[in-house]
Amino acid sequence: MEDAILDRDAGYALLAELQDERYRTELLEGLEKRAPGFPDWLVTVLFGGTYQRPGLSLRDRQVANLAALTALGGVEPQLAGHVETSLRIGMTPAEIVEVFVHLAPYVGVPKALAGLRAAAPVLDR
Numbered sequence: 648m649e650d651a652i653l654d655r656d657a658g659y660a661l662l663a664e665l666q667d668e669r670y671r672t673e674l675l676e677g678l679e680k681r682a683p684g685f686p687d688w689l690v691t692v693l694f695g696g697t698y699q700r701p702g703l704s705l706r707d708r709q710v711a712n713l714a715a716l717t718a719l720g721g722v723e724p725q726l727a728g729h730v731e732t733s734l735r736i737g738m739t740p741a742e743i744v745e746v747f748v749h750l751a752p753y754v755g756v757p758k759a760l761a762g763l764r765a766a767a768p769v770l771d772r
Contacts, residue, residue: 651696655687658695665694665705665732709733713746717762718754726762730769740770 662671678686698708709732716726733743743766751759 652699653691654695654699655691656695657699658690658693661694661698662690665735666728667731667735670728670731705736706738709736709738710746713743713762714750714754717747717750717758720758720761723761723765726765727769730766734769743770 666674675686675690678689698705703711709729712729713726713733716722716729730743734740744763747759747762747766750762
């Protein structure tokens, strides 16, 4: 069995690359007040583990995140955050919009439209 990658330092470094300081501070400090230790676990396991695995580029991971969050629905703040992250890693607004358009026949038009609505304020900045 291969050892799982869990690199706390790599997780925090990647989080700093993917999300701006304001978002990181609000997210981590707010969570820490409500659920001590949870933010560190999240960063270590998600950004220091899952994101460190080989096989997908950051861009591919963001397309998957946009698709999953849109399909899930009801997670508009996280979806908007991933739209911001998608822009930070070099996806264009047109590519991001196309992800939502592509999803419509798979997740339903209402969820695709909800995804576009969540993305609009970020894309309109």
